[in-house]
Amino acid sequence: MKRILLACSAGMSTSLLVTKMEQHVASINGDAKIWAVGQDQARKEMANADVVLIGPQMSFLKGDLQKEANKYGIKVDVIDMMAYGLADGKKAYEQAVKLMGE
Numbered sequence: 001m002k003r004i005l006l007a008c009s010a011g012m013s014t015s016l017l018v019t020k021m022e023q024h025v026a027s028i029n030g031d032a033k034i035w036a037v038g039q040d041q042a043r044k045e046m047a048n049a050d051v052v053l054i055g056p057q058m059s060f061l062k063g064d065l066q067k068e069a070n071k072y073g074i075k076v077d078v079i080d081m082m083a084y085g086l087a088d089g090k091k092a093y094e095q096a097v098k099l100m101g102e
Helices: 015-027 039-048 056-070 081-086 089-099
Strands: 002-008 032-038 051-054 075-078
Touching (some): 002 039, 002 056, 032 039, 051 056, 075 089
Parallel strands (some): 051 075
C-alpha cells in the first residue's frame, strides 16, 4: 500500500485533491492511503508516509520539510500547480508515485 501525505496551510484546500486522488486509485484498482494535514502536523505525520506532497502556497517550506523527511528516507515535493488548481487527482497521484520511484 502506498502512503501519500498531502500538506497545505490548514489541510483544507488539499482535501478535495485527496478525494480526487482516492477516486483515481479506485479506478485503477490501486491500494493507497492518502490523507491531508495542515503544515503544523506535516512533520509529525511524515513518519507514516512514503511520500509528502505540499501545496504550492507552502513551497517555501520544501527544504525544511525535506530535511525532516530525510530521517525517514522519503521525498517531499510541491504539488504540480496545474494538478493542484484543477484538483487533478490522477496527475497528483502519478507525481507521488514517481517520487516514490515506482
